[in-house]
Amino acid sequence: MLFAEGSPAEGLRADGITVAYDRRRVLDGTSLTVRPGIVTGLAGPSGCGKSTLARVLAMLLRPAAGRLTVDGTEVRRWRHRADLRTRVALIFQQPRLAVDPRFTLLDVIVEPLLAAGRPAADAIAHGERLADEMSLTADLLTRRRHEVSDGQLQRACVARALALRPRYVICDEMTTMLDASTQAHLVARLESYRQETGAGVLAVTHDTDLLARWCEAGAVHHLPAPDGTSLVR
Amino acid sequence: MSHTFTSIRTSTSSQTVGIGSRLRVDGLSVRFQISGVAPDRATVHAVTDARFEVRQGECLALVGESGCGKSVMAHALLGLLPANAEVTGAARLETDGAEPVDLVGAPEAVLARRVRGRMIGLVPQSPAAHLTPVRTARAQLAEALRELGRPAGSDDLAALARRVGLRPADLDLYPHQLSGGMAQRVANALALAGDPWLIVADEPTTGLDRPLVQTIVSELRRLTDEGRAVLLITHDLRAAEQVADRVAVMYAGRIVSLTSAAEFFARPRHPYAAGLLDALPSRRFTPIPGHPPELTMLPAGCAFRPRCHRATAACERLPEPDEVACHHPLEHHVVR
Amino acid sequence: MTQTFDSGTRPGGPGRSGRSGGLFRRDSAFRRAPGRRRGSPRLAVGTLIVLGLAVLVVPVVARLDQQLVDLGAASLPPRPAHPFGTDEMGRDVLLRAVYGLRVSLLVGLVAALVSVTIGTLVGLVSGALGGIADRFIMRVVDGVNSIPHLLLGIFIVAMIKPSVGAVIVSVALTHWTTTARIIRSEVLALRSRPFIDAAISGGSSRLRIVRRHFLPHLAPHVALAAVLMMPHAIWHETALSFLGLGLPPHLASLGNMINDGARSLLAGNWWASIFPGLFILLPTLAISALTQYWRDRTSPRWRSELQL
Numbered sequence: 001m002l003f004a005e006g007s008p009a010e011g012l013r014a015d016g017i018t019v020a021y022d023r024r025r026v027l028d029g030t031s032l033t034v035r036p037g038i039v040t041g042l043a044g045p046s047g048c049g050k051s052t053l054a055r056v057l058a059m060l061l062r063p064a065a066g067r068l069t070v071d072g073t074e075v076r077r078w079r080h081r082a083d084l085r086t087r088v089a090l091i092f093q094q095p096r097l098a099v100d101p102r103f104t105l106l107d108v109i110v111e112p113l114l115a116a117g118r119p120a121a122d123a124i125a126h127g128e129r130l131a132d133e134m135s136l137t138a139d140l141l142t143r144r145r146h147e148v149s150d151g152q153l154q155r156a157c158v159a160r161a162l163a164l165r166p167r168y169v170i171c172d173e174m175t176t177m178l179d180a181s182t183q184a185h186l187v188a189r190l191e192s193y194r195q196e197t198g199a200g201v202l203a204v205t206h207d208t209d210l211l212a213r214w215c216e217a218g219a220v221h222h223l224p225a226p227d228g229t230s231l232v233r
Numbered sequence: 234m235s236h237t238f239t240s241i242r243t244s245t246s247s248q249t250v251g252i253g254s255r256l257r258v259d260g261l262s263v264r265f266q267i268s269g270v271a272p273d274r275a276t277v278h279a280v281t282d283a284r285f286e287v288r289q290g291e292c293l294a295l296v297g298e299s300g301c302g303k304s305v306m307a308h309a310l311l312g313l314l315p316a317n318a319e320v321t322g323a324a325r326l327e328t329d330g331a332e333p334v335d336l337v338g339a340p341e342a343v344l345a346r347r348v349r350g351r352m353i354g355l356v357p358q359s360p361a362a363h364l365t366p367v368r369t370a371r372a373q374l375a376e377a378l379r380e381l382g383r384p385a386g387s388d389d390l391a392a393l394a395r396r397v398g399l400r401p402a403d404l405d406l407y408p409h410q411l412s413g414g415m416a417q418r419v420a421n422a423l424a425l426a427g428d429p430w431l432i433v434a435d436e437p438t439t440g441l442d443r444p445l446v447q448t449i450v451s452e453l454r455r456l457t458d459e460g461r462a463v464l465l466i467t468h469d470l471r472a473a474e475q476v477a478d479r480v481a482v483m484y485a486g487r488i489v490s491l492t493s494a495a496e497f498f499a500r501p502r503h504p505y506a507a508g509l510l511d512a513l514p515s516r517r518f519t520p521i522p523g524h525p526p527e528l529t530m531l532p533a534g535c536a537f538r539p540r541c542h543r544a545t546a547a548c549e550r551l552p553e554p555d556e557v558a559c560h561h562p563l564e565h566h567v568v569r
Numbered sequence: 570m571t572q573t574f575d576s577g578t579r580p581g582g583p584g585r586s587g588r589s590g591g592l593f594r595r596d597s598a599f600r601r602a603p604g605r606r607r608g609s610p611r612l613a614v615g616t617l618i619v620l621g622l623a624v625l626v627v628p629v630v631a632r633l634d635q636q637l638v639d640l641g642a643a644s645l646p647p648r649p650a651h652p653f654g655t656d657e658m659g660r661d662v663l664l665r666a667v668y669g670l671r672v673s674l675l676v677g678l679v680a681a682l683v684s685v686t687i688g689t690l691v692g693l694v695s696g697a698l699g700g701i702a703d704r705f706i707m708r709v710v711d712g713v714n715s716i717p718h719l720l721l722g723i724f725i726v727a728m729i730k731p732s733v734g735a736v737i738v739s740v741a742l743t744h745w746t747t748t749a750r751i752i753r754s755e756v757l758a759l760r761s762r763p764f765i766d767a768a769i770s771g772g773s774s775r776l777r778i779v780r781r782h783f784l785p786h787l788a789p790h791v792a793l794a795a796v797l798m799m800p801h802a803i804w805h806e807t808a809l810s811f812l813g814l815g816l817p818p819h820l821a822s823l824g825n826m827i828n829d830g831a832r833s834l835l836a837g838n839w840w841a842s843i844f845p846g847l848f849i850l851l852p853t854l855a856i857s858a859l860t861q862y863w864r865d866r867t868s869p870r871w872r873s874e875l876q877l
Contacts, residue, residue, distance in 0.1 A: 046413060046442045060766050079769055086772040093440070097763040102785050111781070112771035135523070149300040152524065157767075164772060176440050179298040179468040180512035185520035206442040209471070213514040 010071060011035045012057060012088060012168045012200060017066035019052050026052045029066070032221050034168050036200040039191075041215035043206060044223030050204045051093070053223070054172040057202065058090035071167070086112070089161035093173035095153035099145045105156040106131070106141040112163045130159040134189060151182035158186055162193055169193070170202045175210070187214055253329035254430045255288040256310070256462060260322035261337070263302070263309050267529070275529035279305040281486040282322070284554060289430055292453060292463040294477035294494070296470060296509070298525050302486040303466045307435045310336055310464070311355060312344040326352050328430065350381050354424030356434035356453075360416040363423075364408040370419045371404035374426060381427040397422045397452070413441065414448045421452055431462045438472045450475045470513060474498055482506045485526050485536035489558045502562040505537045535560070610862045613855040620852050624671045627664070644838050654840035656826070657833050662841055666848045668821040674852065676736055676806045676822075681798035683741035688748025689791050695749065696756025697779055707753070710746045718743045722805060726814045736815050740805045748794045755790055756783055796860050800853030807849055823849050 012034040019027040026049040034040050034057070044050050055061040056068065059075055059082035068075040070084045077083070092098035099108050110127035114120065131141055134155040145153055154174065161169060169190060175183035187210075194201050203214050211220055261284075265277040279302045287293045295303050308314050310324055324336040326348065334348060349355075357363040365373060371390060378385035378393075391401035397418045408416060417437075424432060434453060438446045446469070454476045457463045467473055473480060473494070480497040482490040482505060490503035501507040508521035523540040526532055532539060534549040535558075541548070547560040639659035647654045653662035695706040713721070722739040729735040759765060759782065768778050803823075809815035810824025818825055823845045830842030 045444060055766070058766075058770050060770060080775045080778075085770060088770075090767070090770045092763050092767065094763070098767045100764045100768075100782055111768065111773070115768075115771055115773040115777055137524070149298075149525075151299055160767070160771060173440075180470055180509055180514075181298060181521045183514070183520075184512040184518050187514075187518070188520060207514070208443065209514040213518055 015067040034200045038216045039201040041211040041220035042204045048223040059085040089166035264319040287462040291478040292457040294473035297483035350427035354429040360420030377426040613858040616855040653844040665821040669823040677803035680740035680802040684744040685795040688745035692749040692752025696753040
C-alpha cells in the first residue's frame with residue numbers, strides 16, 4: 001500500500017490484484033491507491049500490466065484475486081453490473097478505438113448523460129458545454145471519428161469521461177499518440193477539473209517528463225517489467 | 234531547462250558510404266480532390282510548396298502536429314500516394330555517380346526497380362505489424378535480398394543481422410517471439426537490405442515506451458553516422474532532439490521553419506515552433522491555443538495567424554518561404 | 570495506418586476533413602485491386618425488375634385463368650399463343666410459372682425474414698450474454714445443424730397440414746442457425762472493442778449497448794444474411810413441393826410444376842419442367858450476384874482481402 005495517511009474510507013483502493021491471461025500472470029498481487037484531490041502516477045515499461053490495472057480500477061475487468069474498494073465500498077460486481085462504475089472514468093490510449101465509428105463527436109460526449117437518464121435536450125446542452133470546455137468547435141461536433149484528427153477525438157473522449165463528473169479519472173497512456181500541444185491542453189483540462197471537484201487522477205504513462213510535471217511528488221507507483229518468474233506454473 | 238536525455242550525437246562520424254548523394258525537394262505540393270456534393274467536395278492542400286534538402290551523413294527531422302501533412306510527404310517521397318493525389322513540384326534523388334531520379338515524375342517501374350529499397354529504405358511506424366507473422370525473420374530478410382537481386386546466403390544474412398545489432402541466431406525467430414526492440418531491428422534490416430543511402434522513418438517512435446524509443450533513436454543516429462541521409466518524420470520532439478541535425482517544422486502543409494536542431498531547440502524563432510516546444514512537459518507545458526486549420530479551408534496568408542499572439546495586419550500576406558517563414562520571428566525567445 | 574483501420578468508414582463517403590490519416594484510410598480501402606474485374610450488377614438488377622414486374626402485374630392484367638383446364642389443348646409445345654407451351658391438363662405454362670414464382674418469392678421472402686430474425690435474436694443473446702448461456706445456445710445450434718436441413722424440413726412439414734404457412738415454418742426453422750453463428754461471432758468481436766468498454770464505463774446498461782452499438786453495427790450483416798437466405802429458401806420451398814410435401818398440388822408453385830412436368834418428361838414434353846426450372850434459377854442467380862457485388866463494395870474486410 002502506498003499511503004498510510006488519510007481516512008481508510010477514502011480513495012480508489014486496489015489490494016493484492018492478480019490477473020492472468022491464459023497462463024501468463026500479468027498482475028501478481030499489485031496494490032495501488034488513487035487518493036481524491038491529487039494526481040497519482042503509474043509508470044512501468046511496455047507489457048508490465050499498467051493497462052490491465054487501469055481496466056481493473058475502472059471495474060471493466062474482474063481480477064482473479066484481490067480487492068477493489070471505491071471510497072470504502074467494496075466492488076463485488078464488475079462491468080455492466082458494477083453500480084459504482086460511473087464514479088471512475090477511464091480515458092483510453094487510442095481514441096480511434098475508443099469511439100464508435102457510427103457516432104458523431106456530440107453523440108460520443110452525450111452518450112453517458114443519456115445512459116444516466118438525462119432528457120435529450122438537457123443532455124445535448126450539457127454536452128455542448130463540455131465540448132466547449134475542451135475547445136471543440138460546433139462544426140467538429142457533427143463529424144464522425146474518421147473525419148477528425150487523433151487530438152480532436154481524444155478531446156471528445158476527455159469530455160465524455162468528465163460528463164458524469166467522476167470522482168476518479170484514470171488516464172491510460174492518454175497522450176502517447178498525440179503531439180505536445182494537445183497533450184498540454186488535455187492535461188490542463190484535467191487539472192482544472194481536479195482542482196474544481198477534488199477528484200483523484202491516475203496518470204498511467206511511461207513518459208518520465210510527464211510524470212515529473214503532472215504527478216504529486218512521491219505519488220508515483222512503478223510496476224516492474226514482466227519477467228519469466230511471473231509465469232503461472 | 235531540464236533535459237532528461239543528452240544528445241547521443243557523435244562528433245566523429247565514421248562514414249562508410251560516399252557523401253555526395255542528396256534528396257532535393259523543390260516546390261513539392263500534394264493535393265487531393267474529395268469528390269461529392271457541394272459542401273463535401275473540396276481540395277485538400279496536404280503539402281504546399283515544400284523545399285528542403287537532406288544530404289548523406291545528416292538527419293533531418295520533419296515535425297508538426299498530427300494532420301499537418303508530414304505523413305503525406307513521406308508517402309509522396311516513396312511514391313505510395315493513392316491514385317487521387319495530384320503531386321506537383323520536384324523531389325530529386327541525386328545519387329553519387331548515377332543519373333538523378335525525379336520521384337514526382339518517375340514511372341512506377343523505375344520506382345520499383347531502381348528506387349525503393351535500393352535508394353530509399355523505409356523504417357515503418359509499427360515494425361511488428363510490418364512483418365509477416367507466419368514466417369521467420371530470416372525467411373523475410375532472404376526474400377527481400379532476393380527481390381533486390383542481392384546474394385541471400387546465410388553469411389550475407391548473418392552480416393546484415395550483425396549490422397543492425399542482431400545475433401544471426403535471432404533471425405530464426407518468428408515475429409511474435411521478437412521483443413519490441415528486436416522487431417525494430419529486423420525492420421531496420423529489411424530497410425537496409427538493398428543498402429539505400431536515404432532512410433525515411435515515418436513516426437517510428439509513436440506509442441512506444443522510452444527504452445524502446447532510445448533504441449530506435451540510437452539506431453537512426455548510427456545510420457546517419459554511417460553516412461546515410463535520414464529523414465525522420467515524427468511528432469515526438471524529444472526523439473527529434475536526440476537524433477536530428479536539422480529540424481523542419483511543418484504547419485498546415487507548409488514548412489514554416491527549417492533551422493539547425495541546436496537553434497530550433499534553444500532559440501526557436503517561428504512562433505509556432507516556440508509554441509510546440511513550450512508545450513513539452515519538460516518546458517512550460519502550455520498548449521498552443523486553438524486548432525490547426527482544416528487542410529480543405531486554409532486561411533489566406535499565414536496559416537498560423539489565427540493562433541498566433543504576435544499576429545499583425547502583415548500576416549494576411551503569405552510570408553516568404555525562408556529559413557523562418559514568419560513576418561515577425563522571435564528574436565530572443567526565453568526558454569524557461 | 571492499418572492498425573487504425575476504420576471499419577465504419579462509409580463507402581464513398583464524402584470526407585470533409587483534410588486529415589491525412591483519414592484520407593489514406595478511405596482511399597486505400599477503396600483502391601481497386603488491379604486486374605480484378607467486378608461483374609456489373611446491371612444484368613442482375615434488370616432480371617429482378619422484369620421478374621418483379623411480371624409477378625406483380627401479370628395476375629392483375631391476365632385475361633386467362635391460370636387454373637383453367639383445357640384438355641383439348643393438353644401438352645402443346647411452345648407456340649405464339651402459349652410461349653412456354655401447355656401442361657398435360659392444358660394449362661398455360663408461362664402463366665402458371667409466373668403465379669408459381671409469385672408464391673415462391675413470397676415464401677422465400679417471408680421464410681428468409683423469419684429465419685434471419687430468429688437467427689439474429691439467438692446470435693445476439695448468445696454473444697451478448699456469453700458464459701454458460703452462450704455455450705448452451707451454441708450446442709443447440711450445433712444440434713439443429715447436425716440434422717440435414719431437408720430432412721428436418723420434411724419432418725416439420727409432415728407434422729403440419731401442407732400449406733404456404735407450413736413451408737415457411739419449415740424453411741425458417743431449419744435456416745436460422747447460419748445467421749445465429751454469423752451474428753454471434755460479430756457480437757463477440759464487437760464486445761472486445763474498446764468503445765464497448767468505454768460505453769460500459771460511461772454507465773450504459775447491457776440493453777442500451779445492444780441498442781446503441783450492437784444493432785447498428787449488425788444491421789448490414791443482418792440485411793446481407795436475409796438477402797442471401799432468400800434464394801436458399803426458394804430452393805427449399807421448391808424442393809419440398811417437388812417431393813409432394815410442400816404446397817397443395819392445385820396451387821401453382823414452381824416445385825409443383827416441375828414435379829408435374831417431370832411425369833410427362835418421358836413423353837418428350839420438356840417445356841413443362843424446363844421453363845419453371847429456369848424461373849427458379851434466374852431470380853436466385855440474380856440475387857446471389859447482387860449480394861456478391863454488395864458485399865464486395867461494402868465490406869472492408871472483403872475488400873482488403875481482395876487487394877492481397
